[in-house]
Amino acid sequence: MSKIKDFQEYVSKSQVWRSIFRVGVPTTDRKRALAVLGNVFLHLHPVKVRTSGIRLKYTWCMGGISFFLFLVLSLTGLLLMFYYRPTGEYAYPDIVDLGEQVSLGLMRELHRWAAHLMVITVWLHMFRVFMTGSYKPPREFNWGVGVLLLIFTLLLSFTGYLLPWDQLAIWAITVGGNMARATPFAGYEGPGASLLSIGDIRLVHAGDDARFALLGGRFVGTNALLRFYVLHCVGIPIVAGALMAVHFWRVRKDGGISGPL
Amino acid sequence: MEAVKGFINWISDPRWLFLLSVILFFFMFRLRVLWTVKFGIVALIASLAFFGLSMLDKNFRIISTTPDNVPIVGLIFLMAFFTWLSLKQAFDNDDRLRIGQPPKERTERFEKVMVWPDLVYTEFIATVLLGAVLVIWSIVLKAPLEQPSNPTFSPPVMKAPWYFLGLQEMLVYYDPWLAGVVLPGLIIVGLMAIPYIDRNPRGSGYYTFAERKYEIMVFMFGFMILWLLLIVIGTFLRGPNWNFFGPYETWDVAKVTPMVNVNLSEYIWVKILGVGLPNQWFGAKYMGILLRELFGFILVIGYFTALPPVLANRSRLFNGFYKTLGGARYHVMMFLLLAMMTLPIKMILRWTIDLKYIVSIPEWFFNI
Numbered sequence: 001m002s003k004i005k006d007f008q009e010y011v012s013k014s015q016v017w018r019s020i021f022r023v024g025v026p027t028t029d030r031k032r033a034l035a036v037l038g039n040v041f042l043h044l045h046p047v048k049v050r051t052s053g054i055r056l057k058y059t060w061c062m063g064g065i066s067f068f069l070f071l072v073l074s075l076t077g078l079l080l081m082f083y084y085r086p087t088g089e090y091a092y093p094d095i096v097d098l099g100e101q102v103s104l105g106l107m108r109e110l111h112r113w114a115a116h117l118m119v120i121t122v123w124l125h126m127f128r129v130f131m132t133g134s135y136k137p138p139r140e141f142n143w144g145v146g147v148l149l150l151i152f153t154l155l156l157s158f159t160g161y162l163l164p165w166d167q168l169a170i171w172a173i174t175v176g177g178n179m180a181r182a183t184p185f186a187g188y189e190g191p192g193a194s195l196l197s198i199g200d201i202r203l204v205h206a207g208d209d210a211r212f213a214l215l216g217g218r219f220v221g222t223n224a225l226l227r228f229y230v231l232h233c234v235g236i237p238i239v240a241g242a243l244m245a246v247h248f249w250r251v252r253k254d255g256g257i258s259g260p261l
Numbered sequence: 262m263e264a265v266k267g268f269i270n271w272i273s274d275p276r277w278l279f280l281l282s283v284i285l286f287f288f289m290f291r292l293r294v295l296w297t298v299k300f301g302i303v304a305l306i307a308s309l310a311f312f313g314l315s316m317l318d319k320n321f322r323i324i325s326t327t328p329d330n331v332p333i334v335g336l337i338f339l340m341a342f343f344t345w346l347s348l349k350q351a352f353d354n355d356d357r358l359r360i361g362q363p364p365k366e367r368t369e370r371f372e373k374v375m376v377w378p379d380l381v382y383t384e385f386i387a388t389v390l391l392g393a394v395l396v397i398w399s400i401v402l403k404a405p406l407e408q409p410s411n412p413t414f415s416p417p418v419m420k421a422p423w424y425f426l427g428l429q430e431m432l433v434y435y436d437p438w439l440a441g442v443v444l445p446g447l448i449i450v451g452l453m454a455i456p457y458i459d460r461n462p463r464g465s466g467y468y469t470f471a472e473r474k475y476e477i478m479v480f481m482f483g484f485m486i487l488w489l490l491l492i493v494i495g496t497f498l499r500g501p502n503w504n505f506f507g508p509y510e511t512w513d514v515a516k517v518t519p520m521v522n523v524n525l526s527e528y529i530w531v532k533i534l535g536v537g538l539p540n541q542w543f544g545a546k547y548m549g550i551l552l553r554e555l556f557g558f559i560l561v562i563g564y565f566t567a568l569p570p571v572l573a574n575r576s577r578l579f580n581g582f583y584k585t586l587g588g589a590r591y592h593v594m595m596f597l598l599l600a601m602m603t604l605p606i607k608m609i610l611r612w613t614i615d616l617k618y619i620v621s622i623p624e625w626f627f628n629i
């Protein structure tokens with residue numbers, strides 16, 4: 001026992017250890033406060049929180065779990081990007097290889113199941129925020145930010161759905177993309193689109209309507225694959241990340257996790 | 262056994278399932294016993310037993326263990342659990358409020374704890390547990406991969422990703438411009454508008470039902486019945502060509518359901534007035550078309566413009582809303598509420614009188 005103690009002490013007094021962790025495991029309240037304030041990650045939190053706000057029964061931890069899943073997805077997604085090439089020629093075989101050739105090839109599974117789960121936890125988080133009335137003033141704005149996060153979570157999932165480039169993927173995106181075709185005025189089979197014409201020349205047609213903008217073509221082809229890839233790996237994560245920063249900031253600025261007055 | 266399965270197949274028909282769910286939904290707020298630990302345990306055991314027994318059936322097993330469907334099975338259980346957890350706390354608090362005590366959350370409201378260790382450790386444990394769940398899940402269940410994409414061969418079962426299946430189910434009742442564009446847009450706008458419409462200052466920061474009955478019932482109706490139930494139907498009960506199949510039925514590609522749906526204009530001009538559609542005798546251009554759809558337009562416009570003031574004047578409940586919300590909020594709320602209620606209304610019209618469209622102008626891609 002004392003050997004272990006000695007070793008612990010040796011490690012925690014070494015130059016390497018002390019250069020990384022400026023203070024040891026905090027034992028007094030003062031040190032604990034400093035641990036939270038002085039850590040770039042932990043300082044998202046206040047130093048003290050109300051007991052009612054952190055009850056598992058109250059928040060279900062769903063916001064935090066959603067964020068954790070977002071981090072898991074970022075990490076596994078990054079690893080997947082080493083192997084996956086978003087072209088008609090390579091996309092499908094790369095996915096096959098991810099399962100068969102890559103050692104410890106769990107990344108695709110982790111990424112897919114975490115993505116499904118995140119959609120569910122975000123819904124549950126919204127449900128809990130509603131049931132505790134936590135959207136009421138002063139948190140109206142943060143509820144709105146949350147709705148945007150919900151949309152971006154769904155869009156992240158939707159754009160990722162195409163990338164395996166199998167039958168399931170392209171036909172699911174076809175079903176989704178066909179809806180864009182019916183956008184009022186902006187889709188060529190949408191109400192009002194035929195009004196937008198000069199003489200006999202239609203301004204909105206299958207070659208320039210909302211679906212074309214989404215897919216980069218008249219059907220789900222390699223242009224759509226590239227578009228979805230860029231949005232999935234770069235565009236939407238950046239926006240969602242920025243919104244999360246705002247969301248967490250506002251949780252604190254609005255007075256911490258809600259509770260009865 | 263077969264009889265039970267047959268019955269469950271029959272009751273899973275979207276029509277009956279929907280009606281049954283709506284009845285159960287409104288009933289559940291009245292049954293205080295549902296929101297107790299005892300009932301929670303009984304319900305959990307019963308549903309697990311039901312699920313376990315059903316797994317003996319081949320078709321049920323196929324549909325509920327398809328890798329991409331597993332999360333939705335999880336969703337059903339999670340949703341049931343969290344509905345129970347939130348309403349239990351809500352009704353417990355209501356009991357306290359009734360005898361003049363503050364809500365449970367209030368008793369700890371002014372107590373504070375250090376984030377380190379109380380919150381940081383919780384977060385750490387949650388992270389480790391969830392990480393373990395994800396790793397085990399990923400080892401047990403391979404991510405699915407079908408045949409390489411082939412734009413020339415469309416499979417018999419074409420489904421959007423599961424979280425959009427509610428919208429795909431809505432395509433049965435609406436044109437794509439409504440189901441795929443306008444209504445999703447209204448859902449987003451409606452969600453964002455909630456804090457600005459709901460001005461009830463009570464029930465902020467604690468679980469309660471009594472203090473915000475209507476808010477909770479409307480929200481949960483939209484979320485559970487019109488969104489989640491449709492996803493469950495779309496995932497488990499819709500097979501090839503979007504035909505209905507019970508949970509113990511085999512997905513038969515050859516199944517055909519006769520389409521007998523009739524537009525409102527045909528009902529009125531052909532079946533009731535017996536004069537034929539006006540575009541056949543009044544000119545096929547604008548006037549004929551507008552005349553043909555006259556009754557549909559009157560219905561739709563009347564529904565959205567006449568109903569709110571009439572209800573505000575005639576119904577005690579809506580008059581109360583009008584008084585507390587004021588004109589602008591009341592009308593925005595009513596528009597959103599009525600738009601939401603078009604879905605069950607269209608469903609019921611379809612099931613009872615085979616009504617297809619209320620306004621049907623395929624010439625302009627404008628069907629309601």
Ligand code: HEM
Nearest residue numbers: 059063064066067126134142143146147149150256257258
């Ligand atoms: C990517 C999605 C999201 C993430 C990562 C996230 C994260 C969080 C976290 C960590 C909290 C702290 C309290 C808790 O855990 O419950 C929180 C609070 C909150 N969230 Fe979210 N959220 C997301 C989506 C949403 C959505 C969809 C809504 C609502 C439509 C929403 C509305 C709110 C509100 C109003 C609060 C303050 C609640 C209170 O003070 O009790 N968020 N969010």
